[in-house]
Amino acid sequence: MSTTPRTLFEKIWSRHVVTEGAGGMSLLYIDRLLMHDGAVHTFDRLRKAGRAIRRPDAIAATADHYVPTATGPRGIADPAIRGMVTEMARHTADLRIPYFGPGDARQGIVHVMGPEQGFTLPGITLVCGDSHTATHGAFGCLAFGIGASELEHVLVTSCLWQRKPRAMRIRVEGARPPGVAAKDVILALIASISAAGGTGHVIEYAGAAIAAMSMDERMTVCNMSIEAGARAGMVAPDATTYAYLEGRPFAPAGAQWDAARAHWETLPSDEGAVFDAEVALDAATLAPTVTWGTSPQEALPITGRVPDPAETADPARRSAIERMLAYMGLAANTPLTAIKVDRVFIGSCTNSRLEDLRSAAAVVRGRRVVVPAWVVAGSGLIKRAAEAEGLDRIFREAGFEWREPGCSMCIGMNGDTGRPGERVASTSNRNFEGRQGKGVRTHLMSPAMAAAAAVTGRLTDVRALAGEAR
């Protein structure tokens, strides 16, 4: 047995290499595949090519990108869009792939459904045709997003040719101050290392602040690894991970659970394991964070001001800031808390889990929204659990729309978009130009901060709101 200390990533990687190709490419075995309605054309392409799906038993599927989230009958008017969902049901039925579609309480955002069902497990390789597959790394697995051709490749061969990424460790030490959420940690991290800071790397999040996080919080952090350029993020499995997984439908049970857990306990990075890059962040120094620009890296503490391009020496950076301010309709030096919003969206694979809804509801309770505001739970099961706690009543009484699960206004593929020029306080993951609809301006933040914006109509420091009368 090797005595060289190894990282969590190295342990999972080396266990999945089937063979080595030319020039350092490895054929990597893929244990599990998640599919969503956006990938439905893949089935047709494979059928046309006469290629069989090698392991339908290693797949689970749902519909999230194209499903409507308005309450009431979930009909889809546009036949092309409707086909994305109905074809998904047909293909998965033909192949006997577990499919959680509209009408099934387990339906939800693919990165919410996988963990919720215990399909996501420590130590595995897991892929999905979606960049936010990084979310699943919260369980100590190697999970990454792939494109359509790679998806076909996995379906037919159960493998992918991959160049081994480098390993980066980000230690988040200290304790988060009140009002500072997991979302603030990851937004501050991306601002610190940049949207390309993790390119070519798999990030392992470690340190006391990560160890103290719940699974919902770890998923929020890992989810946005892609926004730092990394294909994957991961957290070593621990007691929190096992407590979450035990008893979930796809998780092992009985003697298999014990055997699995014994293996999982060998996975955390060894003392002295060497990473290609190390980053440190002190959680105690963080404040609630919002983005002001059109890249997730353009994030600042809510106490800050919109940057002034005139104060930037680098001409390329100056013109980038100018372009972002023009798109965002913002003037330099405006206090962030003076920015008015037109709409609020609480949802997405980043922040649509039960704890997210609880933290937003705690801010909303006894207050009224002053702009249109939506809550879109990550899955039917989360929606049901929130209703059992009475969270839906709190949101509804405050004037929120309490909608059906799906990706919704994070990406707007189902028609859930803002209007051109509208400014949205959003708990999603991308503030790119046009992401939430053509010309829509997105500010990313935590669920509590989005809730605060909904009741004040502007970007708001949730810590200041806490003391105010309801």
Added chain:
Amino acid sequence: MDPFTSVTAVAVPLDAVNIDTDRVIPARFLHKSRGPEYAGLLFHDVRFDEDGRERADFIMNQPAFRGARIIVAADNFGCGSSREHAVWALAAYGIRAVVAPSFGDIFFNNCFKIGVLPVVVPAETAAALRRQLHAMPGASITVDLEAQTVTGPDGVRIPFTVDPFRRQGLLRGEDEIALTLGHEATIAGFERRHADEEPWLTIERRA
């Protein structure tokens, strides 16, 4: 997939950093099957106005750059969403190579599957190429995968490297799935061992 050996063509400079795949092709078009109409979807919302007319201020709409088949970009081109549709749109439009200091990882991988070559050069080199292309609108450059060189408008050759596996795949226009299926016996052997070692991963299929 179209093989790629060498392309000499008009190159268009895109100066912005972090050009994400949502910018390359907005999400509302992604339900469309891959086809020639993707050419009209490339950079749609920055390329066309509300009425579908070309925006004069978008560089690829300027006469000198119309025939561009190569893009010279800045850092982190193709970041964000995994949508391969971004590469489909580039390919349908006629783009065969993108030269940049860095790329989004998933976009980078997707490019090789479609036959669009992503070329990594140092940031200063990319910036110098973009300056030349702005100074000489419509100038051609050569991207030679066989020789692994980019030849700028000034005739200066810039070396780059592509890992041998992907280079060979592109030069031959190889079907990667067919190549992998050639390893089926190895994969099956691995799979049996892996299932013995981690039996808890086997999911019982319901009828």
